[in-house]
Amino acid sequence: MANTALDPHAAITTTASGVATQPLTTADGKPLVRALARSQSRARRKAFLLVLPLLAFIVITFVVPIGQMLQRSFHNDGFSANMPNISAWFAQTERGTQPDDAAWQALAADLQASAEARNIGVVGTRVNYDMPGTRSLFTSTGRKVRKGIEPPYRETLLEIDEEWADPQLWATMREVSTPYTANFYLASVDRTRDADGNIQQVDENQRVYLMLFWRTFWLSGLITALTFVLGFPIAHLLATLPMRKSNLLMILVLLPFWTSLLVRTTSWMVLLQQQGVINDILVWLGVIGGGQRLQMIYNQAGTIIAMTHILLPFMILPLYSVMRTINPSYVRAARSLGATSWTAFRRIYFPQTLPGLGAGAMLVFILAVGYYITPALVGGSSGQLISNMIAQHMTSTLNWSMAAALAALLLGAVLVLYWLYDRLVGVDNLKLG
């Protein structure tokens, strides 16, 4: 640590050793340098021991679970573990090899074994992730071959279902026959592999993920900009008012900050509904007719309005704490030297607020990128973000590997931003209220 240089004892030893030829010693005759090093390392150990319990707790309950989850994004042995023979055949042969008798025999044996062990559903699900609509092929074939299957295997399987001859199916089975795969990452950027293993874009009507990532970042940027536009005047007002008044007004900023997220989302649902308060007021004022009430919720507008409101305090608080420290005499000096109030603001005041602006903007953006609850409740379908897609894969389609791959990409983006935040602002400068 750099603190050794600041340590007064260290300073004494360095200056003293320059003058005296004899090394300085402690009262009991040990060299002072070594005694100091020992006591410092003891202090370091003590400090670390205080942090250790919490660090272990966070690593076990937070870091490891996320790591385990991310492992699912590139590891899925649903096929390889339950279909060992055909997986071995795929491993031995080149990509594009036509299935020979050995392959058909291995496939038949695996289908029968895994149907008997009642794992055929897992196998079908795994193939289904890469080639939709194939799960039922596996389960129905499994039902028929459970009791046993006779050669010739190829003809028997084709008799059960013609689809077994599909080259696309064989290519997909080859893809999923290894437990480690990058295909979930390919899928999360709307890419897939064709029969020859080349990477290509998926069909136009199936491209959703890139659009969702793009929408997540674009909406987060927009919300950050809106919180800046709304937060800057408020922070400036609070910073320039006398302490008594600003403390009072600060309550208006802190109350939303302390109010439950669900409560705030609910209030926006109530306000923005077609039969809600805002539409009622607009109709009453005659701005819009009774028949043309605005649709402000269950779409992107709902997400933007509610999230701007919810994240606004995270912009105001860092801006405020920086603006408090700005000396007002700089602006007065600029004015006395002939600057207009706009020039004084633009050239003198605004540059000094940049640290607070950077801290607030990064915090709001990082939080917005991962938002889940508010878009789920007020976003409709056009206001959904990438988090909602992760939740959907977790709870309804149950494609956990896909959820993990999307989560990995989102987490990567957030961690890069967090690292930047730490470099530019420093995590120890985070303040709450």
Added chain:
Amino acid sequence: MAVPSYATPLERVWHYAYVAICVAIFFFLIAPIIVIMPLSFNAEPYFTFTEKMLSFDPEGYSTRWYDSLLTFGMQAPDAARDMSWWADAWANAKWVKAAKNSIIIGVCSTIVATSLGTLAALGLSRPEMPFRRTIMAILISPMIVPLIITATGMFFFYSNPCELLTIFGLNPQCGKLAGSYLGVILAHATLGIPFVIITVTATLVGFDQSLNRAAASLGANPRVTFFRVTMPLILPGVVSGALFAFVTSFDEVVAVLFIAGPEQQTIPRQMWNGIREQISPAILAVATLLVIFSIALLTTVELLRRRSERIRGLSPQ
């Protein structure tokens, strides 16, 4: 904030426009929270002000939605309101159950987060702490990582917490934490820890380390030093950190959705279900109660912050 005497007429106009803009933004901040309060007393199941409400007709207002918070889920909601009715409400009403769960989980996770967090903050604010920045970044990360990712990770980990040990060739069976109170408490403690770390380290910034040395030189052992010297000085920060951790748990729904079982129904989860299925003004009644609760918490934290600044001599009050 007055207009300076040398201001041009244009600047005067701008000044009043600026004040008007600020008022509008404050209105945007606070109106959504205030508006649900009168609406929760609506006699009709609507989310807007009825004619009767606007003309302040007492018939337009009622406390039926607050009443429904008690009766929803009761076995005999229409019975006479004697002791057994209240006992029924205490034991069976869904919102009462949810409140009990929220408080149990909130208090337990706050105790875990605050005790571990305070200890760590003490270590982190010592100048000789190694890898301070990295460790701090790791400990704050539960606040930064999107909740859905945290909840997903916890979902897998808590369904089989021993899976990790299979790496070392062990195959122990230790049940599962998902669907248990312990699981939710640990998850919420994890999410509350960053808030404790941030508030307590902020309090320790102005803490004079020589006080500890003085206590030690006067013969106090580390334990006595901590409880008699350090603790009373950082207590306001610890308490507001604890309140932050409690609010985090009290307001948390994503992790609960992923790892809690039907027994661990909390207030946010009940609200989430209510909003998603059939939103009724009963939700507004709960929301109003929660707003009152947050006003109480905010007041406490503000008073504590001022006290802490006074103790440490940071503000001239």
